[in-house]
Amino acid sequence: MTSAVDRLLADESGRLPRADARRNAERLVKAARIAVAEVGVGVSAHEIARRAGVGVGTFYRRIPSLQALLGTVLDEILVEILDLADRALDDPDPWNGLRVFAVAYVRLRAESCGVGEALGGAGGDALTVRLASLRDRIRRLVERAQSAGVMRADLAWQDVPFLFAAAATGERTLDLQADDQQWERNLGVILDGLRPV
Missing domain, CATH: 1.10.357.10 (Tetracycline Repressor, domain 2)
Incomplete structure (x- = not known):
């Protein structure tokens, strides 16, 4: 590239x-x-x-x-996220692939204001193709995990990006300050909730 x-x-x-x-x-x-x-x-x-x-x-x-410049930088970051998703899809263990991707994806969202904004559509039409590719990969990761029986089948794949975005919380809520590991704890609870009962 x-x-x-x-x-x-x-x-x-x-x-x-x-x-x-x-x-x-x-x-x-x-x-x-x-x-x-x-x-x-x-x-x-x-x-x-x-x-x-x-x-x-x-x-x-x-x-x-x-x-x-901003479009090029955001595009480069999205390509890196797509590479992470491709590696996750290559993992022979569907749950591990989804989990490893989720950790990397949420870490990027939590650490970069711009990544979160781009994933929310702030990059405009220039990122449309990359975002569509990312949606496709997340759909495949979810469907693969559900087919293997390692993820709840009652969730739509579209729920998962919102859950991952929710893990990358803001710095403050209720006058409480999040620490650097808040997103990891949030994601751990979310991933536990994705497992079959």
């Missing part, structure tokens, strides 16, 4: 960018990924440039647009 940097630097001429241009683009992609995790998809070009240690002018010389 072509890297995020290569996709952003691609032009019609086929010329390779100068080494310093590539380094700046790499810094911007890395900074954008961190900023999306911490701030979400509402992060500004100025904030990304500041985090990358470049001027905003360099940002716009190296990157087609803020939307292109």
Whole structure:
């Protein structure tokens, strides 16, 4: 797969960018990924440039647009999630595959504002194909576990993404502060609830 940097630097001429241009683009992609995790998809070009240690002018010389950068970064993250789902589908144990995927998926949701927003549709039409592919893989993971008798059969596969999203809770509720492992405990209860009675 072509890297995020290569996709952003691609032009019609086929010329390779100068080494310093590539380094700046790499810094911007890395900074954008961190900023999306911490701030979400509402992060500004100025904030990304500041985090990358470049001027905003360099940002716009190296990157087609803020939307292109954010779309590319979110697409790259969704591809990583799809790879996790594919590995889970390859696991000979359907429950273990679903469980391992759930842990990785919910961890990403809990640790990245932008991932949660993208999975909720904030990435717009650019992510439609990736989201459809992810829905298909989650459906297959659920149906596979149900067919093996290791997951409750009375749940629709569509319930599972909502349950996983619920595990990645916010930082506060009822004036209580969640700790770093709150999502793991939430997910453990959810996974227990998915098992047959």
